[in-house]
Amino acid sequence: MNMDNQNIITLDNVRKTFRDFWLRPTVAAVDGLTISVRKGEVFGLLGPNGSGKSTTIKMILGLLSPSAGEVKLFGLSPRSIEARRRLGYLPExxxxxxxxxxxxxxxxxxxxxxxxxxxxxxxxxxxxxxxxxxxxxxxxxxxxxxxxxxxxxxxxxxxxxPELLILDEPTSGLDPISTKEVKTLVKALAAGGMTVLMTSHLLADAQDVCDRVTIVNHGKAVAEGEVSRLETSLEEFFLAKVGDVKDFRLAPFLGVSEKIR
Missing domain, CATH: 1.10.8 (Helicase, Ruva Protein; domain 3)
Incomplete structure (x- = not known):
């Protein structure tokens, strides 16, 4: 396998359903999510509150098991000692x-x-x-x-x-100077060959450091692609995908479950 094209994280049609006291399904926090994070890239997992980001991160970390589908780190189970040894995590x-x-x-x-x-x-x-x-x-x-x-x-x-670093809202609550310092560190780590997965609700920060992003809403991926291909700001694109806005300038950014029309 060519290591340059290796997927460090793979989620294949992953679903996570939470159940009530009587084991009846109550909500699908993640619903058919498919994601791949490549070796050496900074990947952003973006979405509004309640979109399924936190549940997805917990499954990647091996803290939750998917109800369906498969999660792999380095081709291994997230709960394996080898996968965890190669992982670093910064909680929110x-x-x-x-x-x-x-x-x-x-x-x-x-x-x-x-x-x-x-x-x-x-x-x-x-x-x-x-x-x-x-x-x-x-x-x-x-x-x-x-x-x-x-x-x-x-x-x-x-x-x-670690070979893989997972950052949960790394710049949340920081002043502009501290935010810039953290973003500079993330860029330096990626330049050194580290793979980074980050969540953020600060879209300008994500646009500054991410190579690719997936936007999730209601547990589903609604768009994914390379940030460099955007013809508008990531914030405008995000609002178009999770809101009711349609903008043809967004067409070069590849949609997953919805085509720009």
Whole structure:
């Protein structure tokens, strides 16, 4: 297989139905979703609240099992140790211990990843330099700004040198300077060959960093394609696909379940 064209994440006609106390189906949070994320790209999973993004991420992480269809990471089950070893994850809310320093936080996660003390110290130093926090390595993260804490959490997700990084709303709640810093880091990671899957409701940020996106609504993919092919802003395109707007300028962007008309 040509590694340049390898799909790192594959969802094949995936469906997730939640049931009530009597095991009766109540809602299909994800309904027939098919997605492929290629090696070395930044892929955006976009959609309004309640569209199925979070459920999809949980299935990719192996935290939920699909009701139907198949989810694969590196051709493996998301619950396999090998797949999880090659994965890094930044949740939307990062729960960092406020009394640990930035350096202690990363060394703690390094220990969870099985690194020796020497490896943990080296990796911690490397990552703090990468995220621009070397000067505050000995400060408690409880005193950090939200942007600084977000960079610590991003560094923690990279401790194990993952091949795939999943970012859930990585710039949510950040000021413009912190947002730019996080986007710059994501671009640098992708340039280094890492595959990145990110969710975001900040469409301008997604347009800045993503190579391709899939837009989901009511658990279904309503459009997917390359951001570079858009003849309008991603925000306008998004509103056209999840709202009632029709715009022929969007035609070059390939629709999945709906043709622009």
């Amino acid at each position: 809310l990062s729960y960092l211990h406020p009394f640990l320093t930035a350096s202690e936080t990363l060394r703690y996660y390094a220990g969870l990843c099985g690194l020796s003390r020497k490896e943990a110290a080296s990796r911690t130093k490397e990552l703090l330099e990468m995220v621009g926090l070397s000067d505050v390595a000995s400060r408690s993260v409880g005193g950090f700004s939200k942007g600084m804490a977000r960079r610590v959490a991003l560094a923690a997700s990279l401790i194990g040198r």
